[in-house]
Amino acid sequence: MPKSKSRSDVAFRIGTGAFGFLLIALVCGIGVILAIESMPSIQKFGLSFWRTEIWDPVAGEFGALPFIWGTLYSSVLALLIATPIALGIAIFISELCPAALRQPLVFITELLAAIPSIVYGLWGIFVLVPAVRAVETSLPASLRALPLFSGPPLGLGMLSAALILAIMVIPFISSISREVLKSVPPAQREGAYALGATRFEAIRAAVFYARTGIIGAVMLGFGRALGETMAVTMVIGNNPKVAVSLFAPQYTMAAVVANEFAEAADRLYLSALVEIGLVLFIITLIINSFSRLLIWSMARTDKVVAEPVEAEAAA
Amino acid sequence: MTPTGGRKLLSSLFVAFCAGAVLLALIPLALILFFVISQGVVSLNLAFFTHMPTPVGEAGGGMANSIVGTLILSGLAAAMAVPIGIVSGIYMSEYAGTRFAAAVRFAADTLNGVPSIVIGLFAYVVAVLPFKQFSAFAGGFALGLMMIPIIARTTEELLLLVPGTMREGALALGATRARAVFSVVLPAALPGIVTGVVLALARIAGETAPLLFTAFNNRFFSTSLRQPISSLTVQVYTYATGPYEDWHRQAWAGALVLVSIVLICSLLARLATRRLERMHARN
Numbered sequence: 001m002p003k004s005k006s007r008s009d010v011a012f013r014i015g016t017g018a019f020g021f022l023l024i025a026l027v028c029g030i031g032v033i034l035a036i037e038s039m040p041s042i043q044k045f046g047l048s049f050w051r052t053e054i055w056d057p058v059a060g061e062f063g064a065l066p067f068i069w070g071t072l073y074s075s076v077l078a079l080l081i082a083t084p085i086a087l088g089i090a091i092f093i094s095e096l097c098p099a100a101l102r103q104p105l106v107f108i109t110e111l112l113a114a115i116p117s118i119v120y121g122l123w124g125i126f127v128l129v130p131a132v133r134a135v136e137t138s139l140p141a142s143l144r145a146l147p148l149f150s151g152p153p154l155g156l157g158m159l160s161a162a163l164i165l166a167i168m169v170i171p172f173i174s175s176i177s178r179e180v181l182k183s184v185p186p187a188q189r190e191g192a193y194a195l196g197a198t199r200f201e202a203i204r205a206a207v208f209y210a211r212t213g214i215i216g217a218v219m220l221g222f223g224r225a226l227g228e229t230m231a232v233t234m235v236i237g238n239n240p241k242v243a244v245s246l247f248a249p250q251y252t253m254a255a256v257v258a259n260e261f262a263e264a265a266d267r268l269y270l271s272a273l274v275e276i277g278l279v280l281f282i283i284t285l286i287i288n289s290f291s292r293l294l295i296w297s298m299a300r301t302d303k304v305v306a307e308p309v310e311a312e313a314a315a
Numbered sequence: 316m317t318p319t320g321g322r323k324l325l326s327s328l329f330v331a332f333c334a335g336a337v338l339l340a341l342i343p344l345a346l347i348l349f350f351v352i353s354q355g356v357v358s359l360n361l362a363f364f365t366h367m368p369t370p371v372g373e374a375g376g377g378m379a380n381s382i383v384g385t386l387i388l389s390g391l392a393a394a395m396a397v398p399i400g401i402v403s404g405i406y407m408s409e410y411a412g413t414r415f416a417a418a419v420r421f422a423a424d425t426l427n428g429v430p431s432i433v434i435g436l437f438a439y440v441v442a443v444l445p446f447k448q449f450s451a452f453a454g455g456f457a458l459g460l461m462m463i464p465i466i467a468r469t470t471e472e473l474l475l476l477v478p479g480t481m482r483e484g485a486l487a488l489g490a491t492r493a494r495a496v497f498s499v500v501l502p503a504a505l506p507g508i509v510t511g512v513v514l515a516l517a518r519i520a521g522e523t524a525p526l527l528f529t530a531f532n533n534r535f536f537s538t539s540l541r542q543p544i545s546s547l548t549v550q551v552y553t554y555a556t557g558p559y560e561d562w563h564r565q566a567w568a569g570a571l572v573l574v575s576i577v578l579i580c581s582l583l584a585r586l587a588t589r590r591l592e593r594m595h596a597r598n
Contacts (some may be wrong), residue, residue: 005491012493016406020419023403023467026460027422030429030437037440088336096333105337107585112344114577118548119570122545122555123347126563127355167343174340198326220428228431229524234556254432254524261436262528277436281429288428292421 003228030281038275041267055256057264060274066240068279070250074158074232075225077246078165083218085166086173087207093174094181095189095203106178113171119278121234122184124164129155132163136247151247154237159246161236165225173221180213180295181206216294223287227280229254253280324387348574350484355571358564359395363572367536374561378569380536381550384451387531387538388546389520391455396462397512403463404470405496420471427464434460435525443529451537451544454530458519465518469511510587518579521573523548547573 041049045062051061093105133155143149184206192202207214237249238259253276264270362377369376403419410416410487438457443449477500485495501508523546531543532553538544547569 005489008491008493012491012496013406013410015400016409017415019399019402019421020406020415023419023422023463026463027425027429029516030433033437033440034433054580059396085336085339088333089340092337096330097337103453107581108344109340111578111581112340114518114521114581115347116523116548116573116577118521118551118555119347119351119573122433122551122566122570125555138350145329167340170340172453196323200329201322203329223428227428227432229415229430229432231551234552253430254430255437256525257432258524261439274436274440277433281433284430284433285425288425289421292424 019025020086031278031285034274034278034281038271038278041271041275044268045272050279053240053242057260057269060266060268060269064253064272064276064279066242067251067256067276069242070158070236071252071254071280073250074161074165074236074252075222077162078156078169078225079218079222081162081166082170082173082221086170086218086221087177087214089170089174090177090181091203091207094178095206106175109171109174112167113175115169117228117230120164120168120231124160124231124235128164129160131155132157132160147244148246150245151243153247154249156235156237157245157247157249158236158243161232161250161252162246164231164235165228168228168231169221169225171220172224173217176217176220176295177210177214179216180210180298183298184210184214184305203247210298212294213298216298218289219287219291219294223284223291227254227284229258233258253277351567351570351574354564354567355574358568359571362566363565368534368565376565378545378547378550378565380533381545381547381569382572383536383538384530384533384545385520385547387451387540387544388454388458388526389516392458392462393512393516394520395456395459396466396515400463400466401419401455401470401501401508404467405474405501407467407471407498408474409492418520420468423464423467426460427468431461431522431524432527435527435529438529444540448541449529449531449543450541451530452540453542454526454544454546457525457529458522460523461522462515462519465515466508466512466579469515470504470508473507473511473516474500476507477503506587507591510584510591513580514584517577520576521548523552 041062041192045052047061049064050068051065052061053065054061054063055066056062089105089109093102093109097105136149136153136155136159139149139153188206188209189202192205197205232252233255236252236255238251238255239249240251240256241248243250257273257277257280261270261273264273362375364377364382365379366375366377367379403423407416407420407423434457438460440452442453442456446453480501481503482495485499486492490499526546526549530546530549532549533543533545549571551566551573553563554569557563
């Protein structure tokens, strides 16, 4: 090989690699820059920032407990609603539905994922919230006595937020679970059928085989829900109070940054909001990495199972 | 052995549950489309596209400045993300097996999962704070950051679909790696990549959170990259959370435009991929 060619190839590798490196640098850069900017808040409040319930920018008191609570509570509720539905959809599309119906259904669920968050929010304010309020007011008094349903039925609040989040993560979880189910070798189901399994039992075998990947898909959905901003901001009520009640207006980390950042005047206030962003970044980073690891590990065990067969065929 | 009654019943119940889940997910989709279309169509008129917002309390007016703003912001984002995304996608596919490529892929997926509000914070610190000024440039930068990983991963996937024999043929004819990629492999995958870029643009145009404190908003018509600029999404947010009936009407019209952009782009992309698939099938 002529030397100039190999030199050109090295240059190509380094040149394109530099752009790849840029992506890595960006991810690190986000973490570092946010950490630097949140220093004033971290130094002033330390860990008590995350244990304090009082958020009073005017008095200079910043405690982020209500936001982390609201974020986790709304996302967990959303997943409780979304997971069974999303898995049902994934299983229906990949295992049960007639071939002619498959593409249209995939398209429709993808459409649900493509609708902008702000449109969900608009719909949430004017359609979902009034509907939720109507349901809340019609709840019998005996149930309203429970802490879970206490407080005035405003419509704006945790229940609306959880519902809209659930609608938004369903297409996300179902499309990844579908991919995961696709990677289950047909032999898994055929084996089950050969042993006299019903449809349910055969699918259960396939789902069991794909369990790591499916857990990964649900966790990715969790990561999505934690960071979702606009739609939640518009329906959760934006009240920095820790509450168990589904009716109570609450607040999330993403929502407080979206609402208050542009108006935050002093350095400590800005820094406190950036710290909330930093922690949101770190939490989603950990959850996303872990769930990708689960999905990847499943793809890899597939390869390990498949390779010896290929080797035999080659021999 | 035939399944006993109980097992058969359980199986049928399960099938019914899955079908029910599909129907259940269709309800919100149908409701959202119904409200956006029925409320939007009433409010949407030519003035929406050609007129500026009216002062508070005065009815009528449009979102001309926001529409132009969204176009400028998306253009800026594409100008930044398309080159970076495509070249890093080339790296990931050309050196697919290497550890560094895996690291780049991981970074792309991570970047894709970063909440949009966090991207906005980062863009604020990097592109607003030093200039002490909200700007279209900062908004485009934030949107570009969100677009890079989408384009990088799409490019990578599509390049990997190009038959290895094409690359090998070029290399066997004495082409350098760069030549083989840029004149043989990349052109073969280009229609798919263009589709991917269109889809990414549709997604970016619908983003609000990263713009709230980068591009901010502007009541006036502005095309300056150094000034705050309006966008459809932020304007819809302002109108939706405002107290006026007329604002709500405008918000629905804006939502209809946003949903139409998404719908048209996904339909076009679907048609394009279908044609591509047929082409590949013929080859």
